[in-house]
Amino acid sequence: MLQSLKAIANYRKENDLAWDTPTWLKLLVSAEERIVNLERIHSIGELKDANPVLDYVERTLLILDGLPLSFWIKELLEDVLVWSETAKGGTVRERLRWQQEGINLFVHNIGSAQLYVRQAQAEKPVFPRNTMTRILIETHGLIGQYIRGEIPFAENRALLEMTRKGWLSHEELELALRVLNECIIAGVDPELWEQVRSEVEQLIGWIAWDNAPVAWSVKERLERLRSVSIHEGEPFEQAYAELERELNVDKALAPLENRTLWYVESALQDFSLQELVKVFLLALRDGTGQELPATVRHISFESLMNTMHYDYRGIKKINVYKKRMIEKYLHALSWQDILKGKRKHNPHLNVIVEHKEELPSTVFFNFHFSSAAEKLIDFCIEAEKTPLYDKAILLLFDLFGLRRDAYDRFHNEETYLTDMNQTVDYKKVILDYVTGTRVLDIGPGGGVLLDLIEQEIPDAKPLGLDISVNVIEALKRKKQLEGHRWDVIKGDALQLEEFIEPGSMDTVIFSSILHELYSYIERDGARFNLHTVEAALQSAYHVLAPGGRIIIRDGIMTEPGEQRRRIRFLEPDGMEWLLRYAKDFAGRHIEVERVSEHEAILPVNDAMEFLYTYTWGTEAYVHEVQEQFGYFTPSQYEECIRRTLGSEAIIRESRHYLQEGYAEALAGRIEFTDELGQPVPLPDSTCLIVIEKPQLSRLS
Numbered sequence: 001m002l003q004s005l006k007a008i009a010n011y012r013k014e015n016d017l018a019w020d021t022p023t024w025l026k027l028l029v030s031a032e033e034r035i036v037n038l039e040r041i042h043s044i045g046e047l048k049d050a051n052p053v054l055d056y057v058e059r060t061l062l063i064l065d066g067l068p069l070s071f072w073i074k075e076l077l078e079d080v081l082v083w084s085e086t087a088k089g090g091t092v093r094e095r096l097r098w099q100q101e102g103i104n105l106f107v108h109n110i111g112s113a114q115l116y117v118r119q120a121q122a123e124k125p126v127f128p129r130n131t132m133t134r135i136l137i138e139t140h141g142l143i144g145q146y147i148r149g150e151i152p153f154a155e156n157r158a159l160l161e162m163t164r165k166g167w168l169s170h171e172e173l174e175l176a177l178r179v180l181n182e183c184i185i186a187g188v189d190p191e192l193w194e195q196v197r198s199e200v201e202q203l204i205g206w207i208a209w210d211n212a213p214v215a216w217s218v219k220e221r222l223e224r225l226r227s228v229s230i231h232e233g234e235p236f237e238q239a240y241a242e243l244e245r246e247l248n249v250d251k252a253l254a255p256l257e258n259r260t261l262w263y264v265e266s267a268l269q270d271f272s273l274q275e276l277v278k279v280f281l282l283a284l285r286d287g288t289g290q291e292l293p294a295t296v297r298h299i300s301f302e303s304l305m306n307t308m309h310y311d312y313r314g315i316k317k318i319n320v321y322k323k324r325m326i327e328k329y330l331h332a333l334s335w336q337d338i339l340k341g342k343r344k345h346n347p348h349l350n351v352i353v354e355h356k357e358e359l360p361s362t363v364f365f366n367f368h369f370s371s372a373a374e375k376l377i378d379f380c381i382e383a384e385k386t387p388l389y390d391k392a393i394l395l396l397f398d399l400f401g402l403r404r405d406a407y408d409r410f411h412n413e414e415t416y417l418t419d420m421n422q423t424v425d426y427k428k429v430i431l432d433y434v435t436g437t438r439v440l441d442i443g444p445g446g447g448v449l450l451d452l453i454e455q456e457i458p459d460a461k462p463l464g465l466d467i468s469v470n471v472i473e474a475l476k477r478k479k480q481l482e483g484h485r486w487d488v489i490k491g492d493a494l495q496l497e498e499f500i501e502p503g504s505m506d507t508v509i510f511s512s513i514l515h516e517l518y519s520y521i522e523r524d525g526a527r528f529n530l531h532t533v534e535a536a537l538q539s540a541y542h543v544l545a546p547g548g549r550i551i552i553r554d555g556i557m558t559e560p561g562e563q564r565r566r567i568r569f570l571e572p573d574g575m576e577w578l579l580r581y582a583k584d585f586a587g588r589h590i591e592v593e594r595v596s597e598h599e600a601i602l603p604v605n606d607a608m609e610f611l612y613t614y615t616w617g618t619e620a621y622v623h624e625v626q627e628q629f630g631y632f633t634p635s636q637y638e639e640c641i642r643r644t645l646g647s648e649a650i651i652r653e654s655r656h657y658l659q660e661g662y663a664e665a666l667a668g669r670i671e672f673t674d675e676l677g678q679p680v681p682l683p684d685s686t687c688l689i690v691i692e693k694p695q696l697s698r699l700s
Contacts, residue, residue: 002065002074004082008058023119024082027089028054053088057081060187067179073172077180079133083119084140087111102358107262107298113137128167135159136180143181143203147196149224151260153215156207163208174208218253225261226276228269233477239273246274247335253277255284255291260298267305270318271327278330281338282351283365289341296355298362307366310381321377325349326367348373426659427511427553431456433653433690435549436506440465442493442540443513447475450486462486465499493517494532496539508540511553519587519627528587528628534644541645541693549652550691555612555629556637556656558683563604565680566595567611568671574598574614581610587628601675604683605630611672612685615665634687641691653690658682 007025011017017026031053060081064074087108090098095105104111113134120130135158145151159177162168168176181200186193206213216224223236230236243249268276283299284292308319325348332344343351347370354364369377427449437459441449444464453462464486466472475488491499494517496508517536523529540550569575575598582590590610593601602610613624632640634656641649663682666672674680 002061002078004078005058005061005065008054008061022082024086027086027115028057029089030091030094031089032092053085056187057085060183063183063186064179067182069179073176073179076129076133076136077176077183079116080136080140080180081183083116083133084109084112084137086115099356099358104359104362106300106302106359106362106364107260109138109140109142112140128162128165132162132167135161136176140180141184143177143200143207144185144196145260146203147199147224148227148265149216149221150262150264152258153203153213154258155260156203159207160210163210170208174204177204177208215257218250218256221256222249222253222273222277225265226269226273228265229273233480234273235476235480236273243274243277247277249277252281252335252339256280259296262298262300263302263305264299267301267308270308270323275327275330278333278335278338279365282343283353283363285341286353286355286363289343291341292353292355292363295360296363300362300364301366303364303366312381319377319381321380322367322369325369325373329367426661427452429688430509430511430551430553433549433551434460434507434509435547436545437461438504438506438545439463440496440500440505440508440540440543442466442508442510442536443516444475444488445471447478447484447486447488449509449511450475450488451484454484454486463500464488465491465493465496467492494521494535494539496543500543502542503545505543506545506548507551508544508548509551509553510536510540511551512555514552514554515629515631516627518631528631530631530640533631534640537641537644537691541649541691544693546693546695548693550693552637552687552689552691554687555631556684556687557605557630557633558608559633559635561603561605561633564601564675565604565607566599566601566673566675566677567607568673569598569669570671571669574670575600577614578610581613581625584625585609585628586626607672608683608685611662611666611670611682614669615662630685632687637687637689641689645691648694650692650694651689652692653688656684656687658684659686 004022004025007022011021011025011029017029021029029051031051061078064077064081067074069077085108087103087105087110098111098115099105103114116137117130117134120126120133139156139159142151142155146153146156159173163170163173178201181204182193182197185196185200203213205211219240222240223230226234226236240249268279271279283301286292308322309316310319311317329344329346329349332346337344349370350368352364352366352368354366356362356364430449431452434453434457437457439453439457439460439462441453441462441464443466444450447464450462450464453460462485464475466475466488467490469490472488472490478484479486479488489499493513514533514536518530518532519528521527521529521532523532523535537550544550567574567578569578575594578592578600579594582592587609590606591603592606595601609628609630612629613621616624634654638651638654641651658681662685666682672680672682
């Protein structure tokens with residue numbers, strides 16, 4: 001076993017440092033800050049009582065220990081691995097002193113090499129062994145960073161000193177670099193090593209034999225920097241083509257050619273390509289708007305990475321509030337202003353390009369939020385966990401003038417879209433009534449219905465339309481990743497003719513979306529307005545081709561509405577739920593007659609409106625309490641259709657049923673009875689209505 005592994009094992013066994021503990025281990029163990037690439041972390045909270053740097057070093061050493069190598073190469077690489085992360089160690093006081101002394105703790109390979117040299121000089125120098133170790137620490141991880149687009153290839157050329165001075169043969173350098181990079185990369189993820197192994201070995205061959213690859217173009221480097229975003233569905237080619245129409249990208253980003261970028265993907269992968277390029281251009285100028293001097297070789301986004309993430313219910317999340325503020329700031333900056341070094345004044349957000357005197361080769365990029373913004377964002381993060389959430393968000397977004405999409409669910413959005421996709425079986429019934437090939441899905445959610453139409457109707461050309469930028473972006477990523485032929489556009493369901501050619505659609509589908517339009521969109525100065533439903537139907541009918549169909553699957557109220565139902569809660573907090581719901585529900589007054597500690601009597605439609613929200617659970621409460629699921633009885637729906645679309649509109653199908661799953665979701669949670677306590681079934685929850693436009697329409 002390697003001596004370094006024995007030292008780590010002894011430390012873990014004793015949970016204390018012995019007098020003869022090596023210096024590198026003392027530095028790693030004494031780390032009071034958690035310096036780690038958040039891209040590899042699932043939860044920020046898991047860093048609290050962990051030492052991920054020591055854990056990583058130990059993994060790299062275990063890989064080295066298991067490889068069949070000559071003693072001298074293994075010993076050389078052992079020294080490299082144990083020292084290469086030391087710039088992330090040390091106490092806060094030590095780190096402050098190191099910075100004052102010019103140790104570059106923010107470019108970790110350089111800082112670690114400086115710490116190694118200091119220690120080597122204090123001990124008996126061994127030349128050229130110490131020099132080779134220093135060079136290998138300085139270039140530690142650079143091949144992987146080159147593959148990711150973070151550094152220019154020339155950063156690796158310092159390795160050639162070892163062959164040019166005859167310390168290593170070309171073959172020996174090639175072997176040492178191959179083993180070292182296997183330890184470095186497989187220590188992060190063994191699967192990642194297998195994915196990049198062939199490219200790494202090719203690059204090592206070029207380095208060891210003093211060759212160089214063809215320099216990457218700006219586009220190629222950007223594509224590598226966007227690898228995570230592309231993996232998650234970003235249409236890079238399309239985004240880059242749009243960028244080129246607005247900016248001479250090669251010329252604008254030429255100053256990046258010989259500079260390294262630290263933590264750029266971790267900090268900026270959630271932003272668009274256009275926003276990323278704007279950030280780069282801002283980072284290439286100092287606080288006065290002047291271009292960075294040539295002596296600046298490194299641009300660090302580490303502080304931005306750290307400020308953009310936090311724990312949400314034990315999972316690392318992007319801070320959506322800060323992201324939206326940054327997006328607004330970047331959107332307000334024209335390319336001309338950025339290239340001229342001009343910046344917009346914003347009382348809540350400033351760009352910081354920090355150049356520390358003791359580190360002339362490095363600048364640090366970040367966005368600085370005002371004290372008011374920081375405090376309000378912190379408040380909103382806490383408010384996410386309570387019914388105060390929507391009020392807090394409205395306050396934040398109104399105060400700072402931020403984009404707030406209709407139906408925004410922020411950190412609940414992934415769950416929401418997943419839940420929407422789980423309704424696939426319920427939506428299959430819609431396909432029986434689809435006509436023609438041009439099919440429009442209003443409010444496509446997670447895209448499950450678009451997928452179904454594509455699979456079951458091979459000739460169809462499905463199109464999704466949604467008002468939420470979040471939903472459109474998520475669906476575009478899904479389309480890119482999964483190779484779908486359907487498309488999506490951002491648009492308003494009440495004004496379809498502005499986005500869809502009138503008379504061009506064979507089928508328009510409203511699947512569980514009309515109740516959201518009714519609940520959220522203000523019309524005549526008020527939400528929960530039936531004129532909104534009428535406007536949506538008129539708009540859909542206008543873009544419908546003769547012979548085309550509107551298909552509605554949505555919530556329904558039962559008839560007669562005068563019926564009263566008793567709910568007996570089997571869960572201790574059920575009555576608390578009901579009373580809170582009656583107070584918070586925005587759609588209408590909910591009439592509750594409490595008859596015992598766990599029982600209440602309500603009008604049947606009030607009872608069902610509450611139970612639809614009750615089934616969703618606490619996570620969705622703050623959103624569902626804003627929506628009214630049932631807004632028409634069956635007869636009222638047919639009256640509305642005839643009144644809105646005229647007598648010529650044909651109602652081909654009109655039925656209603658209890659959506660599968662509600663009874664199961666409520667079983668064991670409530671008992672549902674009539675006023676006298678006799679068990680009764682849940683009433684129908686959902687309608688399916690098919691409206692057909694005659695072949696020769698008299699409507700304009």
